[in-house]
Amino acid sequence: MALVNEHLLKLPNNHFLLNMEKKINTFKVTHPKAHLISLGTGDVTRPLPQASIDAMHKAIDEMGCIDSFHGYAPEQGYSFLTEAILKHDYAARGVSLEPGEIFINDGTKREVGDIGDLLRHDNSIGVTTPICPIYIVANVTYGRAGTPQPDGTWSNVVYLPCLPENNFIPQIPSQRIDIIYLSFPNNPTGAVITKNELKKWVNYAIANDTLIMYDAAYEAYIQDPDLPHSIYEIKGAKKVAIEFRSFSKTAGFTGVRCGYTVIPKELTAGTLAGQRISLNELWKRRIAARNNGVSYITQRAAEAIYSPEGKKQIKETIAYYMHNAQILKEGLSHAGLQIYGGEHAPYLWIRIPERTTAWKFFEQLLYEAQTIVTPGTGFGPEGENYIRLSTFAKYEECQEAVRRIRKCI
Amino acid sequence: MALVNEHLLKLPNNHFLLNMEKKINTFKVTHPKAHLISLGTGDVTRPLPQASIDAMHKAIDEMGCIDSFHGYAPEQGYSFLTEAILKHDYAARGVSLEPGEIFINDGTKREVGDIGDLLRHDNSIGVTTPICPIYIVANVTYGRAGTPQPDGTWSNVVYLPCLPENNFIPQIPSQRIDIIYLSFPNNPTGAVITKNELKKWVNYAIANDTLIMYDAAYEAYIQDPDLPHSIYEIKGAKKVAIEFRSFSKTAGFTGVRCGYTVIPKELTAGTLAGQRISLNELWKRRIAARNNGVSYITQRAAEAIYSPEGKKQIKETIAYYMHNAQILKEGLSHAGLQIYGGEHAPYLWIRIPERTTAWKFFEQLLYEAQTIVTPGTGFGPEGENYIRLSTFAKYEECQEAVRRIRKCI
Secondary structure, eight states, X not given: OOBBOGGGGGSOOSHHHHHHHHHHHHHHHXXXXXXXXXXXXXXXXXXXXXXXXHHXXXXXXXXXXXXXXXXXXXTTOOHHHHHHHIIIIIGGGTOOOOGGGEEEESOHHHHHHHGGGGBOTTOOEEEXXXXXXXXXXXXXXTTTTOOBOTXXXXXXXXXXXXXXGGTTOOOOOSSOOSEEEEESSOTTTOOOXXXXXXXXXXXXXXXXXXXXXXEOTTGGGOOOTTSOSSGGGSTXXXXXXXXXXXXXXXXXXXXXXXXXXXXXXXXXXXXTTOOEEEHHHHHHHHHHHHOOOOOHHHHHHHHHTTSHHXXXXXXXXXXXXXXXXXXXXXXXXXXXXXXXXXXXXXXXXXXXXXXXXXXXXXXXXXXXXOEEOEEGGGGOGGGTTEEEEEXXXXXXXXXXXXXXXXXXX | OOBBOGGGGGSOOXXXXXXXXXXXXXXXXXXXTOOOEEOOOOSOOSOOOHHHHHHHHHHHHHHTSTTTOOOSOOTTOOHHHHXXXXXXXXXXXXXXXXGGGEEEESOXXXXXXXXXXXXXXXXXXXXXXXXXXHHHHHHHTTTTTOOBOTTSOBTTEEEEEOOGGGXXXXXXXXXXXXXXXXXXXXXXXXXXXXXXXXXHHHHHHHHHTOEEEEEOTTGGGOOOTTSOSSGGGSTTGGGTEEXXXXXXXXXXXXXXXXXXXXXXXXXXXXXXXXXXXXXXHHHHXXXXXXXXXXXXXXXXXXXXXXXXXXXXXXXXXXXXXXXXXXXXXXXXXXXXXXXXXXXXXXXXXXXXXXXXOHHHHHHHHXXXXXXXXXXXXXGOGGGTTEEEEEOOSOHHHHHHHHHHHHHHO
């Protein structure tokens, strides 16, 4: 008899999102004429940059001619894209990386999970909390997260609380943890980390032989030039960190699928016998064995965002979303809500009024302001007293949402 | 200290392909003026069907407008594509499947590996041999293949020889095996399986509670209407088989990346405690947790191959490659070589002359016929006396290759 991987049975059955959908659908059925505004989704809404559109049209025509047709892509990505990344995302910020350290992929959610193949099932895991669930579920498949507890936590995961008291930057843990997930700008809190704070984490990782998984998917939203976009802006980080970058939120690629992973050649992890293994080499072997590269057309679309026009266009889109953030933050602050984030990230993390719960406040906003938000509990127990607003709606909708929410609270 | 997954260290380091590349490069350096013909690659060369080109241009324009923009795709795929698949690939052959049983993915190589997440690390594995290496390496990551042996086999894998004596259709094993990989039309042998033969496998699987992984990536090359394109043409197969399909060789999508997996709702595997688990449900949970869908543009390209123009165009391309197969098969048979395959598959499996080895014959053809082929050893020890020719080159090159090879042997 073929036996299933029983770790997978522990995966959350999407209860949270299904519950949210169910409540929204109930509202829609009972209020067929209502115009709902969604500030709940983490998905973008603005069109792709014209530079990417143009590049894809061109790439497609190439695929229609025998002399310019492209078959299997190089597993690690085309050099035209890798070179653009090295130059614009890293060299421009003083970080020197080699082409062989960049791995083009079809998006961070999948990659964060797949990269777990590199690691033993019994490494200990540390995550910030509240947390985007992908970092934990990525580890469930391998049994690495342990078992789910009645309070919604996992037995083998160390939680590092991010609270207003610590400015949503977790304290350095007192114990050793094998693998730590960090993500700044953060989803859902919108928090950013300074170079000084990030340095403490790199030093911790060096001292404890910890592997940092650094998700910088929202780095393009950083407004302050002094804040780090990459963990490699910190000395020594190449020895301890893998970095994930995505074109999803930078260039509206959620429906196109492209991102990349940086695995520096200096980065190693150990075998039980104490041998040090290059994770770059090991990942190369893993993708050669299991992957077949990312669409040529998609990689050309990604390359185009580094052109002068592309850069300008993505800057405009990000400015649009950040203007939304400002409208929402200002408008709702005036309504007396305590709001975090929204300055270097497309998310607002909002403390809900006392004597209510995240789900109750969600329902209040749904029924009284006809506005969809995300209850903080979707990001773990630490989110119980919060809701998350995303800033990916239309500008006019954000304005209207402010009006409606102010009226109802 | 973060510990690596030591199973990955057992992955073959691409020695075979690197060795092949090295020998070819040596030839090129010493023969700078030679015009090499490649019959070695499994990659396609004909342009994409015009229907897909047109569909992608349209889809890209949609992505450039706010009102027709598409963000995250449904994890399981867009219904426009799923419906086209159900209608044209299954209903047309009398197979009834539901939309929820189709999972759109970005290619079979990756999917065959990922699907292994569903299964315990200690299931036993059976593969046909010679074999395309992806089925085995897919299991190495999980430790399921066991350890590599000096003769190139893996300790936990049962090998089912495919030889001229059995028409390259393996014998039903005498022992129980938990998971068996079958692929017809076959790479590298080009063999096909009849409904009667396939029925024996389905019956074996039902009797032994075996899970069949059926790779039908080359079904579009089948010329005989009586041969099965899908394992579900056999009664009872929905209880025991997962099927993989790919647009890579059907429509030239190797550089576009799209395929699909069928996991019937009736299909189950067990827990240690004996509970039956729906693999369809479990895979749904796995992809909801770890994937973010396939590019909208790519899915529109795939949908277009089911249009009347698309169907006509892919038929023409396949006819082109099959004409190449005919040229090569006829021409080289006349040279006295024993040739298998090439009738319902884009591969010829050629018995090498006596008193030579696959690598020696490879070198002879490289130096004397300036033609690249693949030594059969790339498909396991069973390939020692064979070379594989693919039929994806230009027609004129196939003609010329025949001339050159006939001259040199």
